[in-house]
Amino acid sequence: MYDVPKLLGSGDSCLVVEFSPAIEMEANIRLQCLRRVLADRKIRGVREFVPTYRSLSIHYDPLRLSREKLEGIVSTSLEQSRESAEVPKRVLVMPVVYGGEYGPDMANVSSHTGFDEDGIIRRHTSVDYYCYMLGFTPGFSYLGGLDEALATPRLSKPRTLIPAGSVGIAGKQTGAYSIDSPGGWQLIGRTPLRLFDPNDEENPTLIDAGDWIRFKSVTETEYRDIERDVSAGKYRPERFVERNGGDMACRS
Numbered sequence: 001m002y003d004v005p006k007l008l009g010s011g012d013s014c015l016v017v018e019f020s021p022a023i024e025m026e027a028n029i030r031l032q033c034l035r036r037v038l039a040d041r042k043i044r045g046v047r048e049f050v051p052t053y054r055s056l057s058i059h060y061d062p063l064r065l066s067r068e069k070l071e072g073i074v075s076t077s078l079e080q081s082r083e084s085a086e087v088p089k090r091v092l093v094m095p096v097v098y099g100g101e102y103g104p105d106m107a108n109v110s111s112h113t114g115f116d117e118d119g120i121i122r123r124h125t126s127v128d129y130y131c132y133m134l135g136f137t138p139g140f141s142y143l144g145g146l147d148e149a150l151a152t153p154r155l156s157k158p159r160t161l162i163p164a165g166s167v168g169i170a171g172k173q174t175g176a177y178s179i180d181s182p183g184g185w186q187l188i189g190r191t192p193l194r195l196f197d198p199n200d201e202e203n204p205t206l207i208d209a210g211d212w213i214r215f216k217s218v219t220e221t222e223y224r225d226i227e228r229d230v231s232a233g234k235y236r237p238e239r240f241v242e243r244n245g246g247d248m249a250c251r252s
Contacts, residue, residue, distance in 0.1 A: 013060055017056045018055040032210035034078060035079035035210075041077065046060045068114060088243050092211055093237065094213055095223065096216065096218065099218055103190070109150065113149060115149070115150070120150060124146075128145065128213065130212055137181050138194045139179070139195040140176075141172055143213060152169050153186075160187065163190065164179045165193065167187070167189040171184065176191055192223050192227035
């Protein structure tokens with residue numbers, strides 16, 4: 001991780017703030033801190049913030065905001081973000097029904113890892129996963145923290161259609177498909193939560209970069225009940241905030 005993040009141009013309407021040459025959680029937490037500080041300032045001319053694994057892209061209107069002025073704002077905001085005491089750990093609990101028709105590749109993962117289905121579920125639900133960024137499709141979260149013992153290669157032949165909500169493993173990654181789409185991940189379960197809602201103008205994605213995900217095993221009956229309530233707009237996903245220091249600190 002760089003002591004001082006690099007400010008890089010990307011065309012005439014995008015400034016990239018690079019925090020590290022590699023994927024590091026501490027660097028990603030720092031860029032999420034910067035993103036929130038900048039967003040709170042409501043800078044005239046800034047169109048969008050796009051966080052990645054190790055950098056923050058700031059898209060802006062060069063007719064309303066010069067790059068020189070934006071770089072100055074970013075520099076002062078970096079100092080402000082470093083002074084933050086801590087980042088609250090925002091956790092979303094994601095119910096998942098594992099195996100069967102919902103997890104058609106559970107046998108593949110079991111064969112590769114040597115764990116039975118219960119062992120896979122127990123390990124998959126035993127840790128919280130950090131969302132580095134969203135990408136691939138709207139609302140698809142790139143999560144870190146998978147138990148390496150569960151790492152399983154992608155399918156040799158990707159599927160042409162995977163149902164939205166499908167939870168899978170690909171190498172050392174895990175995640176949930178936000179919309180119906182092609183994909184090659186090993187599917188082990190499915191969540192009834194709606195991860196992307198294009199009709200929600202304020203918060204179209206259920207997960208944001210910098211959030212944490214805690215998978216929770218549910219029965220098929222519980223899955224169906226939640227799915228029904230989600231469709232009816234009656235279900236509110238379980239969320240909570242943990243406030244502590246340690247690796248959640250924004251300080252450099």
